[in-house]
Amino acid sequence: MSQPEHDSARSGRDAADSVETLFRKTARRFRAAGITTAELDARVLTCAASGFSLETLIGAPERRVGARQVARLEDFAARRLRGEPVSRILGVREFHGLAFSLNAATLDPRPDTETLVEAALEVAAERGSADAPLRILDLGTGSGCIIVSLLHALPHARGVACDLDPRAVAAARQNALTHGVAGRLQVYCGNWADALDTRFDLVVSNPPYVARNDLAALAPEVALFDPRLALDGAEDGLACYREIAPQLPGLLRPGAWALFEA
Incomplete structure (x- = not known):
């Protein structure tokens, strides 16, 4: 029994x-x-x-x-x-068909930003070759989701990416390695393009653009878990655009494009 x-x-x-x-x-x-x-x-x-x-x-x-x-x-x-997002709990977010590792210094990639990648791919469609690789610059790279996605889709392209936070730089480098584009991407720690004297065929960026007074109204999943540095666009949300815009003439080759999320 x-x-x-x-x-x-x-x-x-x-x-x-x-x-x-x-x-x-x-x-x-x-x-x-x-x-x-x-x-x-x-x-x-x-x-x-x-x-x-x-x-x-x-x-x-x-x-x-x-x-x-x-x-x-x-x-x-x-x-x-x-209130912690699933992507933060697991430390990974899928973006443009690829899985990106996150850390406390990286913005959680948004589906809206995939629109920026698609627009950049349209611009790049008829540019670049093995003999003349397309050169892409990503300003404020965070996890590297934009530049890594572009290089993954454009095998003849080469990239440079920067971020002000060394932890974000480390994440971008790791994601580039994970997705097989590390050999075509240089990631450095710096303030926008201050340290660069190279020109590019394409500049992309998703800079901070939330007005400071609007930060408190963000959804808790954003306000509490995304890094403030990646959100805060100063008083009117446009400070980063004003910093980047004067640098563009020295960064763009003739016929080049600059694409920004806003």
Whole structure:
């Protein structure tokens, strides 16, 4: 008689610790907290914490999750319930089809910025070759998402990127290495193009452009977790554009383009 009781107890633990059960519990907590992306966030965090793929969550939902993985998911869920974005919790964000590592000094890449990449690719479409590589400059690179995405899509292009924060420079270098473009990208720490005496075919930038008085009104996921240095555009939000604009004549080759997010 003892064996069935043991099996029953084990079955109960299996149900409690199955990856599907944990996902559903997490999603319920997120919905109760008013998180609009509750299901998606719970799915991503459950997979990341458990080590199981989305395919396993869907196709083998009965798979058990170990105690360490359960504790990891609890930590992830608690952070999400405090407003921390999933990308910050996991330290990675997908952008233009590539996964970019983040740190405290890098802006969380936004889908809107992919529009800047697409515009730059249109400009670059008929430029550059193996004999005359397209030269691209990224001012205020952050994670490197813009320049790395461009170099990944343009195999004959070469790039230079700068950022004022050395931690962002480190992140951009790592992302360039991850995506196989490090050999074509120089990343340095500096204030815009102050240290450059080279001209480029294309200059791109997503500088800080939030007016200082508007910072407090930003969504908590932005205001609390994105670096202020990457957001604060001074009193009217245009300070960085005014700093960069006078440098452009010395940076652009004849026929070159400068593209900015605003």
